[in-house]
Amino acid sequence: MKLTLKIWRQGGKYKGEFVTYQLDNVNEHMSFLEMLDVLNEQLIHQKEEPIAFEHDCREGICGTCSLVINGRPHGPLKGTTTCQLHMRMFKDGETIVIEPFRAKAFPVIRDLVVDRSAFDRIIQAGGYISVNTGQAPEANSIPIEKEVASRAFDAAACIGCGACVAACPNASAMLFTAAKVSHLALLPQGQVERKRRVLRMVAQMDKEGFGRCSNVKACEAECPKEISVSNIARMNREYLFAAVASETIA
Amino acid sequence: MTSTDIKLDAKIPAGPLAEKWENYKGHVPLVSANNKRRIDVIIVGTGLAGASAAASLGELGYNVKVFTFHDSPRRAHSIAAQGGINAAKNYRNDGDSVYRLFYDTIKGGDYRAREANVHRLAEVSVNIIDQCVAQGVPFAREYGGLLDNRSFGGTLVSRTFYARGQTGQQLLIGAYQALSRQVALGTVKLYNRHEMLDVVIVDGKCRGIIARNLLTGELERHSAHAVVLCTGGYGNVFYLSTNAMLCNVTAAWRAHRRGAFFGNPCFTQIHPTCIPVSGDYQSKLTLMSESLRNDGRCWVPKDPADAKKHPNEIPEEARDYYLERRYPAFGNLVPRDIASRAAKAECDAGKGVGPTGLAVYLDFADAIKRYGRDTIAARYGNLFEMYEKITGDNPYEVPMRIYPAVHYTMGGLWVDYELMTTVPGLYAAGEANFSDHGANRLGASALMQGLADGYFVLPYTIGAYLSKEIRTGPIPTNLPEFERAEKEVADRIHRLMSIGGKESAESLHRRLGKIMWNKCGMARNAKGLQEAISEIRALREEFWKNLYVPGRADEFNPELEKAWRVADFLELGELMCIDALHRNESCGGHFREEYQTADGEALRDDENYKYVAAWEWRGEGEPPTLHKEPLIYEEVEIAQRSYK
Numbered sequence: 001m002k003l004t005l006k007i008w009r010q011g012g013k014y015k016g017e018f019v020t021y022q023l024d025n026v027n028e029h030m031s032f033l034e035m036l037d038v039l040n041e042q043l044i045h046q047k048e049e050p051i052a053f054e055h056d057c058r059e060g061i062c063g064t065c066s067l068v069i070n071g072r073p074h075g076p077l078k079g080t081t082t083c084q085l086h087m088r089m090f091k092d093g094e095t096i097v098i099e100p101f102r103a104k105a106f107p108v109i110r111d112l113v114v115d116r117s118a119f120d121r122i123i124q125a126g127g128y129i130s131v132n133t134g135q136a137p138e139a140n141s142i143p144i145e146k147e148v149a150s151r152a153f154d155a156a157a158c159i160g161c162g163a164c165v166a167a168c169p170n171a172s173a174m175l176f177t178a179a180k181v182s183h184l185a186l187l188p189q190g191q192v193e194r195k196r197r198v199l200r201m202v203a204q205m206d207k208e209g210f211g212r213c214s215n216v217k218a219c220e221a222e223c224p225k226e227i228s229v230s231n232i233a234r235m236n237r238e239y240l241f242a243a244v245a246s247e248t249i250a
Numbered sequence: 251m252t253s254t255d256i257k258l259d260a261k262i263p264a265g266p267l268a269e270k271w272e273n274y275k276g277h278v279p280l281v282s283a284n285n286k287r288r289i290d291v292i293i294v295g296t297g298l299a300g301a302s303a304a305a306s307l308g309e310l311g312y313n314v315k316v317f318t319f320h321d322s323p324r325r326a327h328s329i330a331a332q333g334g335i336n337a338a339k340n341y342r343n344d345g346d347s348v349y350r351l352f353y354d355t356i357k358g359g360d361y362r363a364r365e366a367n368v369h370r371l372a373e374v375s376v377n378i379i380d381q382c383v384a385q386g387v388p389f390a391r392e393y394g395g396l397l398d399n400r401s402f403g404g405t406l407v408s409r410t411f412y413a414r415g416q417t418g419q420q421l422l423i424g425a426y427q428a429l430s431r432q433v434a435l436g437t438v439k440l441y442n443r444h445e446m447l448d449v450v451i452v453d454g455k456c457r458g459i460i461a462r463n464l465l466t467g468e469l470e471r472h473s474a475h476a477v478v479l480c481t482g483g484y485g486n487v488f489y490l491s492t493n494a495m496l497c498n499v500t501a502a503w504r505a506h507r508r509g510a511f512f513g514n515p516c517f518t519q520i521h522p523t524c525i526p527v528s529g530d531y532q533s534k535l536t537l538m539s540e541s542l543r544n545d546g547r548c549w550v551p552k553d554p555a556d557a558k559k560h561p562n563e564i565p566e567e568a569r570d571y572y573l574e575r576r577y578p579a580f581g582n583l584v585p586r587d588i589a590s591r592a593a594k595a596e597c598d599a600g601k602g603v604g605p606t607g608l609a610v611y612l613d614f615a616d617a618i619k620r621y622g623r624d625t626i627a628a629r630y631g632n633l634f635e636m637y638e639k640i641t642g643d644n645p646y647e648v649p650m651r652i653y654p655a656v657h658y659t660m661g662g663l664w665v666d667y668e669l670m671t672t673v674p675g676l677y678a679a680g681e682a683n684f685s686d687h688g689a690n691r692l693g694a695s696a697l698m699q700g701l702a703d704g705y706f707v708l709p710y711t712i713g714a715y716l717s718k719e720i721r722t723g724p725i726p727t728n729l730p731e732f733e734r735a736e737k738e739v740a741d742r743i744h745r746l747m748s749i750g751g752k753e754s755a756e757s758l759h760r761r762l763g764k765i766m767w768n769k770c771g772m773a774r775n776a777k778g779l780q781e782a783i784s785e786i787r788a789l790r791e792e793f794w795k796n797l798y799v800p801g802r803a804d805e806f807n808p809e810l811e812k813a814w815r816v817a818d819f820l821e822l823g824e825l826m827c828i829d830a831l832h833r834n835e836s837c838g839g840h841f842r843e844e845y846q847t848a849d850g851e852a853l854r855d856d857e858n859y860k861y862v863a864a865w866e867w868r869g870e871g872e873p874p875t876l877h878k879e880p881l882i883y884e885e886v887e888i889a890q891r892s893y894k
Contacts, residue, residue: 012801029528029642037756038531044754044809049800052808054321057494058534060636061419062325077639084639109465110806117442120322124434128427129386133306133705136377136384140341143395153388153413156420160324189386 001026001092005039008099011110012049018097028088032075033058033065035087052111058083060224063159066166067112068099073163073222081161081224101162103171105209116162118208119176125204126197127180129189148186155182157225164219164227170211175219177205178235179227185238195242202239258511258864258879261666262366267885268349271370274667275710279717286311288723289716290474292459293317294446294501297326298418298697299680300480301425302704308432310709312716315472316429316438317461319445319496319811324426327482327494328700331418332539333402334410335697337375342399346407348372353886354405355695358585359660359688360838360854361888362514364862364881366667371686374706375698379411381705385424389413402540402693410694415539415632421697425704444470445811446501447739449477449508449676452731456508456676460732460739464811467804469739471732473725475716476675478708479505480700483659483681485518487819487826488771489763491656492524492537498815499822502663502682510671511864511877513664513684515822516830519691519839520772522589524655525640526609535655536640538612539633540693543582545617545626546650548573548593550610554600561603561611561649572596579894587690587839587852590654594772595850597653604651613649654772658696660687660839661829664864664879668711669703672864675715679703684862689838743803746813751796755813758793762786762816762823770827775843779831783824790820825865825874832876835859849894856888 003023010016023042026035033055040050056064060081067082069075075085090096098112106114144152156179164175181198184190190197213232220229263270281289289312293304296318304316320326340346351372356363379397383389389411390398399408413420432438441461448460450471458473484499485491506512523538549569551557556564573592574581584592593610602608618626623646627634634645641651663671663678665685670677680700687695769782793816801807835855836845845853862879 011806027529027531030531031533031640034531034533037533041754041756044798044800045752047798047800050809052806056320056325056496057327057330059330059494059536061416062327062329062494063322064320064325080639084636086640086642088642113806116321120324120430120440120442123427124430128431129384130431131381131384131428132309133302133381133428133709134377136380139339139379139383140396142383144391145395146391146393149388149391152386153420156386156388156423157416159419160322183388184386187386187388189384 001028001087001090003090004095006095006097007051007112009051009111010108011052026087028086030087031058031083032069032085032087033083052113054113055083060084061159063161066101066114066161066163068101068166070097073101073166074224079224079226101166103165103210105171105173106162106165116160118210119160119162119173121208122173122177122201122204123180126193126200127184129184130193142188144188152183152186155179155186155227155231158227159225161224163222163224165210167218167222168211169216169218170214172213172219173205173208173210174213174232174235175223175227175229177201178231181235181238182231185234194238195245198235198238198242257672258664258877259666260364260879261668262364263667267365267369270366271373278710278714281713281717281720283311285720287313289313289719290315290724291712292472292474292477293480294459294478295326295480295482295682296320296323296426296429297328297480297482297680298422298425298700299682299704300326301422301429302701303478303480303679303708304438305425305428305432306705306709307712308435308437311437314432314438315441315474317441317444317446317459319443319464321442323429323440323442324423326422327497328422328697329419330494331697332415332537333541334400334412334417334694335378335421335701336402336409336692336694337379337411337698338372338409339376339379341397342408344407346409350407351375351409355686355692356688356886357891358690358692360690360852360891361688361856361860361883361886362517362837362862362881363686363688365883365885367686370707371699371702374702377706378698378701382421382424385428387413387420387424405692418697421701425701446504447814448504448735449673450732450735451508451673452725452729455674457725458727458732460735462739465806467802467807469736471727471736473727473732475719475722475725476677476712478677478679478712479663479682480679480704481682483662484819484822485656485659487762487823488656488766489760490527490532490535490767492521492535493656495534498818500815500818502678503818503822505663505671505673505676505678507867509673509867510676510678511664511866512661512825513862513864514661514689514829515826515865516770516833516840517660517689517838518656519586519658519660520590520654521657522586522593522654523612523652525637526604526651526653527606528641536636537655537657538637538650538652540586542612542630542633543589545629546582546612546614547571547616548582548589548610548612550596550601550603557601557603557607570601577894585690587841590772591841593654609651609653611649612652614645615649618646658691660684660689660691664862668714669708670711670715677708677712679708689840743810743814746797746810746817747799747803749794749797749799751798753796753798755797755799755809755816758789758797759812759816759819761789762820765789766823766826770823770830773841773843774830776831779827782827783831786820786824786827793817793820828874829863829865833859833863854890
């Protein structure tokens with residue numbers, strides 16, 4: 001296949017602009033990132049600066065890869081990360097526009113690479129259960145209903161890629177934060193810190209400069225792990241309950 | 251070149267095997283809470299071993315600095331583990347015990363692992379499950395609310411805990427959350443986008459690291475009273491593997507060059523069921539779970555002339571179900587190393603299928619006929635979907651094409667019972683050490699080992715060393731050793747940047763991978779290994795003459811990162827071949843063609859090779875020195891494995 005690529009370049013000699021590249025001989029069995037590898041190999045041979053993009057496992061689980069492809073985070077295929085997207089999804093002669101995940105809280109580092117460490121700080125604010133190594137009781141002393149464990153898993157399946165933020169017109173991190181709040185609030189182990197957790201995580205989310213949720217639900221549509229917006233509803237309930245019921249928050 | 255050295259003291263505690271760890275814990279020197287505050291520990295890597303070690307040591311009160319080259323500690327490759335984690339809980343009442351897990355692991359490793367370490371691993375396995383559940387890891391449950399288990403290869407009991415097909419992800423997120431909590435509490439300082447490029451040795455002790463800030467290119471000195479490398483395996487020396495793209499050997503290799511011995515570098519696990527290579531552009535290989543072999547049948551055409559035909563056009567009588575033919579007792583369920591070698595043998599005989607001829611069929615037609623499509627979809631639906639996404643073929647209608655791929659490295663930095671390398675104060679945990687899996691790792695044991703080391707072993711053993719450091723005080727980073735190490739790193743970066751050749755690091759890496767795969771892969775022989783050694787040397791020379799690294803050193807530059815890592819792989823590759831060449835036997839994942847039984851099975855030589863090969867770096871261009879740690883089996887009776 002032959003492709004025209006319009007790729008966002010920022011850093012080095014580029015101030016922030018789309019640069020157009022032609023790529024011939026693209027094999028339809030290539031993954032999207034392998035197609036970019038081929039382009040980069042060409043650029044290096046021409047002593048041009050290759051395009052910076054992030055990736056690691058290339059199995060759709062580490063959450064490192066990103067990219068907005070033709071306006072959609074992780075591209076056109078539902079429930080699929082960019083690294084699992086293959087070129088047979090595109091047509092010969094097509095023009096593909098590739099941009100970074102854009103959000104105020106995700107500053108661009110270079111080209112298609114953004115800083116998503118705001119997500120780490122949201123988790124640090126309370127996305128855990130406080131149990132030191134060695135303090136744990138016998139595992140089967142905490143029975144959990146299969147259905148509940150399964151719902152907790154659905155929320156915990158989040159890979160922290162940030163597609164929800166990139167998809168949202170408000171650049172909100174509600175789906176990411178709600179997935180962690182839900183995962184831990186659903187489990188008996190998470191009850192003790194339930195109120196404190198949601199208040200702190202939401203406070204941190206706001207502090208990082210993410211936008212508000214206005215129920216567009218683009219986050220769910222674009223999430224490569226298909227995390228449900230019902231988690232956002234649950235977080236709102238948790239937040240309201242905690243805000244009304246709790247006396248203080250450190 | 252060979253030396254039976256007193257330097258290699260494994261420090262295995264005395265006493266009966268089952269009591270060693272308890273006795274050790276009862277007598278190991280402790281560091282008071284007061285003094286822990288004055289002690290700095292550096293952890294490199296945030297996978298299962300690194301994140302769990304950093305969190306646990308932070309909880310204990312040490313000053314911890316943790317480094318990851320990723321943007322976030324949650325990205326480490328532990329996250330990709332699918333199947334599960336073993337633990338000797340015996341929740342099934344099916345006869346499991348600590349001893350049985352210990353025994354299965356020793357036997358699975360083809361009698362090349364250290365008894366005392368493996369027994370300790372089996373002992374703490376039960377604590378890991380408790381810890382993870384308390385953290386909120388959503389393991390699979392039964393209707394009664396209790397934990398579910400499944401079976402895995404190489405065992406007769408059901409002891410594998412799992413979280414759908416994403417066990418590694420859930421365990422890593424648990425450890426990452428525990429780590430995040432310590433970061434918030436201030437006991438652990440997190441350095442993301444930082445890559446360790448050297449360790450610093452002062453008066454024979456490891457006293458810190460040189461790290462490169464990957465955003466700015468700045469070199470930083472960090473000092474500590476102990477350094478722990480949790481930097482994973484080196485399977486990417488083969489270029490194509492199931493490892494994540496950024497997995498590399500740099501931290502371990504730099505430590506090796508500073509005096510840490512490298513244990514059993516040639517022990518590599520090759521997983522039989524991966525999606526085959528589709529073209530020269532291929533960047534990595536994807537694992538298809540071992541569980542598929544429960545219902546899938548492996549076959550190739552009997553006649554090589556049929557290899558290019560569409561599989562559905564090849565009639566039943568023209569197919570060779572080679573595993574069922576060769577191993578009637580185990581059939582398609584032989585262990586990983588055997589299934590891998592058998593697939594290779596068929597392809598070598600010209601019967602490989604698909605466009606490259608390097609694949610065999612894994613066929614579900616019989617199973618679909620027997621159980622119906624819905625049952626097969628319930629069992630493997632997500633795997634079939636993933637396969638179709640990658641290949642474009644529908645495995646319900648056309649047999650899958652699979653081929654073996656590099657998956658895990660059993661070798662790694664040599665460590666003693668306390669997980670300390672041969673450099674005092676320098677530790678290695680998780681896949682980065684050679685430790686517990688001998689010559690072949692059992693499924694669902696990598697996650698167990700990473701978390702055992704980080705949560706339950708290192709927090710005890712590191713105190714033995716640190717208890718002697720309480721009077722040391724903070725270690726200044728302006729010592730001449732730090733200056734020298736930083737300068738050497740800066741010089742090497744400068745050298746890489748200024749070669750100004752034509753080839754990208756990526757293309758040179760691919761060429762190294764081909765040499766390694768063809769001559770130090772699934773089957774090895776002396777002639778091939780000797781050729782590989784000279785080919786690698788030539789390639790290394792070419793690398794340093796013809797590499798081109800774009801961009802600058804003082805900025806975000808992924809190509810420079812890659813170039814450094816490939817330079818280290820080019821040195822490691824040679825050592826792997828040297829190790830494979832010296833080990834004149836076949837065991838586990840190490841198959842030397844000269845040493846096989848009449849029917850093509852691995853032939854171990856316990857008389858001469860029942861030892862850990864620990865290699866000492868002697869300088870560039872110098873042959874490494876071999877040190878041997880004899881393996882003494884007090885508990886287990888050694889036997890030949892058979893699956894006929």
